[in-house]
Amino acid sequence: MSEKIFGYAGQILRIDLSKKKILKESLRKDFIKKYIGCTGYAAAILWYELKPKIDPLSPENKIIFSTGPLTGTLCPCSGSYEICFKSPLTNAFGESRSGGIFGPKMKYAGFDHIIIEGKSDKPVYIWINNGEVEIKDAQHLYGKTVHETTEIILEEIKEPEASIACIGPAGEKLVRFAAVMNDRDRAAGRCGGGAIMGSKNLKAIAINGEKDIEIANPEKFYEFVTEAEKALLKKTALRRFGTINAITVLNAMGALPTKYGYTGFFERAEDVSSERLLSKYLIKRRACFACPIGCGRYSEVKHGIWATPPHEGPEFETADMLGPWIYLSNLEAIIKANYLCNNYGLDTISAGNVIAFAIECYEKGWIKEDLVKGIKLEWNNPETMIELIKLIAKRERIGDLLAEGVMRAAEKIGYGAPELALHTKGLEMPAHDPRGETKIMAIKYAVEYRGGCHVHSGFPGLYDRSPESLNDYGLKQFGLPWPPKGKFIEEGKGIAYRFFAIFGQIPEIMGMCQFASMGSEGNMITAKDYANIYSSLTGIEMNEYDLMKIGERVYNLKRCFNVREGFNRKDDKLPKRMYEPIATGPVKGEYVKNLDLMLNEFYEAMGWDIETGIPTFKKLKELGLEDVAEELKKI
Amino acid sequence: MWKNIIIHPKKCTGCHLCELYCSFHHFKINNPSRSRIHVVRSEPYIDSPVLCIQCGLCINSCPVGAIIRNKKNGAINVLIDKCIGCAQCVFVCPYGAATIDPVTKKALICDLCDGEPECVKNCPEKVLEYVDSTKAVYYKNLIISKLLKKESVPLEPYPK
Numbered sequence: 001m002s003e004k005i006f007g008y009a010g011q012i013l014r015i016d017l018s019k020k021k022i023l024k025e026s027l028r029k030d031f032i033k034k035y036i037g038c039t040g041y042a043a044a045i046l047w048y049e050l051k052p053k054i055d056p057l058s059p060e061n062k063i064i065f066s067t068g069p070l071t072g073t074l075c076p077c078s079g080s081y082e083i084c085f086k087s088p089l090t091n092a093f094g095e096s097r098s099g100g101i102f103g104p105k106m107k108y109a110g111f112d113h114i115i116i117e118g119k120s121d122k123p124v125y126i127w128i129n130n131g132e133v134e135i136k137d138a139q140h141l142y143g144k145t146v147h148e149t150t151e152i153i154l155e156e157i158k159e160p161e162a163s164i165a166c167i168g169p170a171g172e173k174l175v176r177f178a179a180v181m182n183d184r185d186r187a188a189g190r191c192g193g194g195a196i197m198g199s200k201n202l203k204a205i206a207i208n209g210e211k212d213i214e215i216a217n218p219e220k221f222y223e224f225v226t227e228a229e230k231a232l233l234k235k236t237a238l239r240r241f242g243t244i245n246a247i248t249v250l251n252a253m254g255a256l257p258t259k260y261g262y263t264g265f266f267e268r269a270e271d272v273s274s275e276r277l278l279s280k281y282l283i284k285r286r287a288c289f290a291c292p293i294g295c296g297r298y299s300e301v302k303h304g305i306w307a308t309p310p311h312e313g314p315e316f317e318t319a320d321m322l323g324p325w326i327y328l329s330n331l332e333a334i335i336k337a338n339y340l341c342n343n344y345g346l347d348t349i350s351a352g353n354v355i356a357f358a359i360e361c362y363e364k365g366w367i368k369e370d371l372v373k374g375i376k377l378e379w380n381n382p383e384t385m386i387e388l389i390k391l392i393a394k395r396e397r398i399g400d401l402l403a404e405g406v407m408r409a410a411e412k413i414g415y416g417a418p419e420l421a422l423h424t425k426g427l428e429m430p431a432h433d434p435r436g437e438t439k440i441m442a443i444k445y446a447v448e449y450r451g452g453c454h455v456h457s458g459f460p461g462l463y464d465r466s467p468e469s470l471n472d473y474g475l476k477q478f479g480l481p482w483p484p485k486g487k488f489i490e491e492g493k494g495i496a497y498r499f500f501a502i503f504g505q506i507p508e509i510m511g512m513c514q515f516a517s518m519g520s521e522g523n524m525i526t527a528k529d530y531a532n533i534y535s536s537l538t539g540i541e542m543n544e545y546d547l548m549k550i551g552e553r554v555y556n557l558k559r560c561f562n563v564r565e566g567f568n569r570k571d572d573k574l575p576k577r578m579y580e581p582i583a584t585g586p587v588k589g590e591y592v593k594n595l596d597l598m599l600n601e602f603y604e605a606m607g608w609d610i611e612t613g614i615p616t617f618k619k620l621k622e623l624g625l626e627d628v629a630e631e632l633k634k635i
Numbered sequence: 636m637w638k639n640i641i642i643h644p645k646k647c648t649g650c651h652l653c654e655l656y657c658s659f660h661h662f663k664i665n666n667p668s669r670s671r672i673h674v675v676r677s678e679p680y681i682d683s684p685v686l687c688i689q690c691g692l693c694i695n696s697c698p699v700g701a702i703i704r705n706k707k708n709g710a711i712n713v714l715i716d717k718c719i720g721c722a723q724c725v726f727v728c729p730y731g732a733a734t735i736d737p738v739t740k741k742a743l744i745c746d747l748c749d750g751e752p753e754c755v756k757n758c759p760e761k762v763l764e765y766v767d768s769t770k771a772v773y774y775k776n777l778i779i780s781k782l783l784k785k786e787s788v789p790l791e792p793y794p795k
């Protein structure tokens with residue numbers, strides 16, 4: 001590298017598995033300026049390098065492991081990496097974040113991004129040690145669970161401090177919602193990155209490093225990050241109770257997704273609450289690298305038929321998707337199911353979604369008897385849930401159908417299944433119900449580039465969930481409509497969501513956990529804080545407005561990736577159930593009334609064409625994406 | 636009176652912030668492998684920092700006299716210009732607290748940040764405490780006694 005770049009590692013590792021070629025490239029300064037890093041940088045790589053309309057599971061797809069400038073630094077909550085690829089679930093832009101220590105290790109090993117291309121002719125894993133790269137045989141690892149794989153590799157490379165990201169049997173079998181798991185129980189779960197690794201015959205990446213990440217202005221940097229740590233320490237509920245606290249909170253609101261979205265109220269919610277976990281199964285809290293919050297749970301079921309070894313989880317999404325969603329309240333079985341999903345390498349959100357979907361389809365008589373012989377496909381049956389998880393991971397019998405994800409499974413089942421399936425763009429909907437929680441989630445689900453997702457880009461649920469706990473996310477200064485008009489009011493939600501879409505990109509391109517970026521000034525890291533931290537770390541001066549502009553650019557680029565794949569307004573929609581009233585509970589009768597109104601608002605606010613939902617030439621030019629706009633013109 | 640750092644391992648979440656603050660304080664960089672405190676995560680159950688107890692065993696192990704005790708605060712100080720990176724201190728330290736810096740190739744031993752330990756100040760879980768040396772005894776005894784703790788025997792046997 002010619003000139004030093006502070007904060008970044010400065011190099012990209014490119015590995016072509018077909019040709020077994022290993023290449024080191026310098027980080028592009030122009031890309032840093034335009035996209036900062038992590039998913040921003042990776043989106044640019046995918047835009048310029050992927051041919052449109054390829055099959056996501058073909059060797060032509062790439063999977064990029066990406067860190068941001070803040071990854072691996074003192075900045076609190078910076079222990080993230082993301083994987084970016086074309087998703088086998090949605091055929092759209094796919095990305096997924098994970099914590100643990102894998103991301104920081106990438107930086108210490110000397111790489112900001114690792115691009116994996118092509119396809120190996122036999123199973124391999126990659127061992128990266130302080131910049132040295134080796135492609136190793138993984139024949140003996142095939143069929144092994146995530147924990148087994150991790151143990152064996154650590155033993156083989158003789159570096160106990162290395163971090164391992166790998167796939168389990170689900171990824172090998174190309175389950176479309178297979179996760180990439182790292183540090184045993186941390187998941188880059190959504191969008192099916194595990195299947196991409198599987199399709200490339202790549203079982204794992206092991207990494208270790210001891211290099212410095214240098215700081216341009218240490219004094220200032222120290223001042224800003226200690227301030228940030230202080231702010232995040234105020235998240236006392238999240239620290240003490242973890243994300244699973246949301247079970248109780250949402251249920252009280254009548255917005256706890258239950259029985260495949262039939263209702264938002266679960267009578268037995270107490271049985272799966274954070275308190276219950278704490279009282280019997282929680283060993284302690286476990287944090288990701290550099291995280292003062294420590295929302296991670298470390299738990300075990302000591303005795304009985306659901307016994308598990310100690311492992312991380314369950315967090316809220318898992319607890320609801322493998323619990324109330326299946327109308328189930330056996331916390332021990334949920335912990336076991338979480339343990340199994342982690343080990344098979346399955347996204348717990350999508351897994352819970354397809355399982356509940358299968359049960360409802362069967363109840364309606366749409367699934368043929370011979371497909372489910374010996375399995376009691378019914379609500380509130382823990383044995384069934386565990387059995388289905390195993391069948392999905394191995395792609396056996398009905399598991400083979402469900403492994404395709406809810407959208408494709410629904411097509412195959414036929415009858416009313418496609419209308420029933422809860423997904424947008426093919427990504428299974430998670431455990432937040434826009435009908436009962438806040439209508440801003442409705443517009444979010446509809447427009448998100450990665451499909452039915454509550455957290456990329458940004459989780460807006462705390463904005464107006466309840467009048468007592470309004471949160472402005474530090475966005476008032478940019479013009480966020482404030483105060484919000486009320487959670488069930490749809491008018492204005494499209495305008496409001498624009499701010500979350502743009503701001504939500506900032507933690508992503510920095511390599512941060514989204515939890516640091518929720519709340520209000522004083523208990524979160526705001527755009528201004530990010531600008532200060534980034535500037536003092538890298539020496540590249542930026543203010544909060546510059547950062548918001550970059551956030552907007554990246555959001556538009558990801559949207560354009562999808563447009564090139566054929567997506568437009570027709571795909572920004574919600575499943576039918578969202579237009580049907582919640583059946584019981586405190587907000588019984590609530591439903592999404594006018595998505596079109598919110599869509600129009602959002603497109604207009606974004607400067608997109610209202611008819612098509614495609615970013616206008618003018619907008620893209622303003623964002624410095626003329627070449628992207630030119631290419632879109634050709635379609 | 637001199638002071639020592641004591642550990643309450645039960646509270647540790649394994650966040651590595653202490654390592655980051657330690658390496659930052661001494662080198663103005665981000666790099667936990669250049670820290671003088673080491674966070675261990677070992678399955679199952681274990682997350683805990685391990686650090687120098689300032690016992691002084693390493694002082695005499697050093698063949699060139701590069702390790703001395705700071706009379707002001709009782710901390711071990713490595714005279715970096717003298718250190719030849721022979722790793723005798725690493726070998727002799729019973730706690731695995733002394734290491735060789737992967738970048739400078741010289742000894743890394745906790746110097747108590749000259750009496751204001753950064754790791755103590757910044758641990759979000761208050762795992763670390765800087766206390767008078769006499770008070771440290773109680774906590775150390777407590778940790779040792781916990782090692783002797785008996786597991787409760789389950790009423791039902793484990794399933795196969």
Ligand code: SF4
Pocket residue numbers: 686687688689690691692693694711727728729730731732733744745
């Ligand atoms: S480094 Fe080890 S031997 Fe030296 S004073 Fe510290 S604990 Fe004792």
Ligand code: SF4
Pocket residue numbers: 656657658660670671672686744745746747748751752753754755
């Ligand atoms: S007291 Fe200072 S030198 Fe010693 S481990 Fe803590 S931060 Fe490092």
Ligand code: SF4
Pocket residue numbers: 646647648649650651652653654674683684757758759760761762763
């Ligand atoms: S900072 Fe505290 S909680 Fe975090 S690893 Fe160190 S001792 Fe443990």
